[in-house]
Amino acid sequence: MKTYSRQQLALRNGQDRPEVWVAFEGRIYDLTSSRMWAKGRHYEHWAGQDLTRELKKEAPHLEEVFRKFEQIGTLL
Numbered sequence: 001m002k003t004y005s006r007q008q009l010a011l012r013n014g015q016d017r018p019e020v021w022v023a024f025e026g027r028i029y030d031l032t033s034s035r036m037w038a039k040g041r042h043y044e045h046w047a048g049q050d051l052t053r054e055l056k057k058e059a060p061h062l063e064e065v066f067r068k069f070e071q072i073g074t075l076l
């Protein structure tokens, strides 16, 4: 599994690059195929960062939403 820094993750925000990556509990998921994350935006949340806290505090769903996405790396 490849390891990425926060700076590398930040580039994959769906704006600077087409890739939409999000980190959760140290795992980086590729959400590029999700229509719900188009342009790196999901409700008022933005990709390219660690959203562990936001998911736990603000999402109306649990981490099961990541199940259908591939973990493409680990956050340094």
Ligand code: HEM
Residues within 6 Å of the ligand: 022, 024, 031, 033, 034, 035, 036, 037, 042, 043, 044, 045, 051, 054, 055, 058, 059, 060, 061, 065, 066
């Ligand atoms: C205001 C906060 C949020 C709202 C209202 C929201 C709402 C939703 C809804 C309605 C769905 C589709 C239904 C479902 O799968 O249960 C969804 C899917 C999803 N959410 Fe959220 N969400 C929020 C925050 C977050 C956060 C912080 C993350 C962190 C990464 C996240 C990640 C996801 C993912 C990965 C999916 C699956 C997308 C897909 O299947 O294409 N959500 N969200």
